[in-house]
Amino acid sequence: MLQLIVFLGLTTAIALLTWWHCRSAGRRGSDAKEYFLAGGGLSWVFVAGSLTLTNINTDTLVGWNGNQMLLVLWWELFGVAGLLLLAWVFLPIYYRLGCTTVTELLERRYRSGHLRATVATLFLLGNVFVFLPVMLYTSALFLQKLFGLEMSLMTIATLTAVAGAAYAIFGGLRAVAVSDTYSGVLLFGMAALVAVLALDRVDWSWSEVPAERLTMIGGPESLVPWPILFTGMILWQIYYWSTNQTITQRALAATSLREAQKGCYAAAVIRATLVPLIVVVPGLCAYQLHGPLGDATYGTIVGEVLPTGLTGAFAAAMVAATMTSFNSTLNSSAALYVCDLHQRYFNPAAAVPRLSVTVQVLFAILGVALVPVYIGAESIIQLIQELIGVFSIPILSAFVIGLLFDDVDARAVIATLVFGAVLYWTGTAGWSQLHAANPESVPHPLHFVHVGAITLLLNSGFALLVNRWGCGRHATLHRSTRS
Structure with missing residues (x-):
């Protein structure tokens, strides 16, 4: 009962703080700019918070810790370079052209709305068929393992989707970015605590962890063989941080280019300092205690090391992380559909909020329906x-x-x-x-x-x-x- 009260209390507090901030900020700009770019009114703090929490969620914590090795840190460290490239190279171009979606850049360069629509469609396919169901699956798996729930993964995923979609549907990007930031403070605090408690549980020793799991130089058969650091790894980061609508949209919603760049720098500092602690340490500690556990690793170690009174707080943090990533992806998907497809090919005068609600409800339903594809x-x-x-x-x-x-x-x-x-x-x-x-x-x-x-x-x-x-x-x- 205590866990449930803490969980509901923190979840409600984040929702109320988000509502209060969005209400006091008021509305500004056109419908599309307000709904998809928060009226261009985000400070660097909320840009950094939204960039970080859109990326760090349950699939990151569950997935990276599930590999139980140091090598995966390379993906997160290269993310720092991706954020700096976004700030130095791409954001000046996007702001100069006044882009709402990243695909507008392609339309300007190639003078083709059809190319813009084609790329937007590819983004939508990735969001709906990969990212949305994976977020729901990993969060459901984590909560099931943490609390020993008897509910099915589909039931948990559905409840998470309903709660997460509410932010994106009723508040637009402003609500998404604000909730990201408040949730981020809670998530990073709790995740860092889990890492420290896990280290304490193993007496700060990984003596039973094989050497190949503790090296940063990957062999030919490893998940991260060292040559990829010099070939294509940076390409994934450029795509994700600089040309991916879900991420870049947060930086485009700042009050100015300078404010957006400051948000990127702050997010890069977080990625270089706090993220390594929370995405590999718990997994290695779990290996020291139990050996390989796969994607069940994070839920297992959290359930073991976290005091019972804090379990509800951590559950609230993880659910908040899932909801922020889920609603971020929903909002960016709606932006791509409305701005790049519907207004161009169907109805240029369509009411943005109403159309966005319909589209996001449909995408959320599809995300839940595809969860079984990723189970196992x-x-x-x-x-x-x-x-x-x-x-x-x-x-x-x-x-x-x-x-x-x-x-x-x-x-x-x-x-x-x-x-x-x-x-x-x-x-x-x-x-x-x-x-x-x-x-x-x-x-x-x-x-x-x-x-x-x-x-x-x-x-x-x-x-x-x-x-x-x-x-x-x-x-x-x-x-x-x-x-």
């Missing part, structure tokens, strides 16, 4: 990284080509999106299946990060060839690139 995955976080490459690398190619070259036909880039998706899938899932069927004649597949780097290079060359020989246009380096 060997490593949920590794699965996410592999899946997003199918659309992230082709999308990143479109941005890279558009920023580096002038006079590129949009049709060549649309062809490249298809080419890149097929090429990446062939080099990852397709190759793996062939190797499994013929292990002696087909060599072991390359790491998916290597495949991503190769795909980006071949994609760029393919686009320029199609542009020259298929569309009859000769691309030239952009002026800023030449200088």
Whole structure:
């Protein structure tokens, strides 16, 4: 009963604080700017909070700790570079063009609304079919393990989706960003406490953890072989932090470019200092105590080390983290659909709030319905990284080509999106299946990060060839690139 009271009390407190802040801020700007960019009124504090909590959620804590090794830290450390590139390179461009969605940049560079709509559709497919159900699954799994709940994963996921969608549907991005920040204070405080208590439980020793789990130099068969640090890992970070609508939208909602950059710097500091503590230490401590546990690791160690009186507080923090990531993804998906698809092809005068509510309800239902697809995955976080490459690398190619070259036909880039998706899938899932069927004649597949780097290079060359020989246009380096 005490746990339940603490859980409900903290969850209600975050909701009330969010409502109070949004009510006192008032409304400003047009419907689309207000609903999807908070009227351009976020301070750097809320930009940093929303950037951090949109990224750090249950799939991160459950997934990275579930690998139970130090190597996964490279993904988080490279995220610092991704945030700095967002602040230094991409945000000045987005602000100069007055973008609401990142796809507006592509429309301006290629002078094609169809390309913008195509990339928006790819973003939506990734959000709805990968990110939303994974968030719901990992949060449901964590709560089930933490409390020993007899409810099914689907029931827990549904309740979480309903609560998370309420922020995005009724409050827009302003409510999402504010709740992210308040939730972040609670989550990081509780997650850091869990890490310290876990270290105390193992007497600050990982003597029973194999050396290969404590190294930062990954071998050829590891999750993070060291060569990928010099090939494609930074590409995933550029895509995620600089061209991904769900993330970039938070920085676009700041009061100014300078304020947005300050938010990115603050988020980078958090990622370099606090995030490593909470995403690997509990997992390694759990290995010291129990050996490999997979994605059940985090819920298990939290249930063991956290005092009973704080379990409800931690549950509130984890549910808040899931809801913030879930509602962030819902809000950005609605922005992509409304601004890039519906207003362009169906009804340019559609009422933004009403249409957004309908779209987000539909996306939330689809997210819940797809949860069973991910139940039982060997490593949920590794699965996410592999899946997003199918659309992230082709999308990143479109941005890279558009920023580096002038006079590129949009049709060549649309062809490249298809080419890149097929090429990446062939080099990852397709190759793996062939190797499994013929292990002696087909060599072991390359790491998916290597495949991503190769795909980006071949994609760029393919686009320029199609542009020259298929569309009859000769691309030239952009002026800023030449200088």
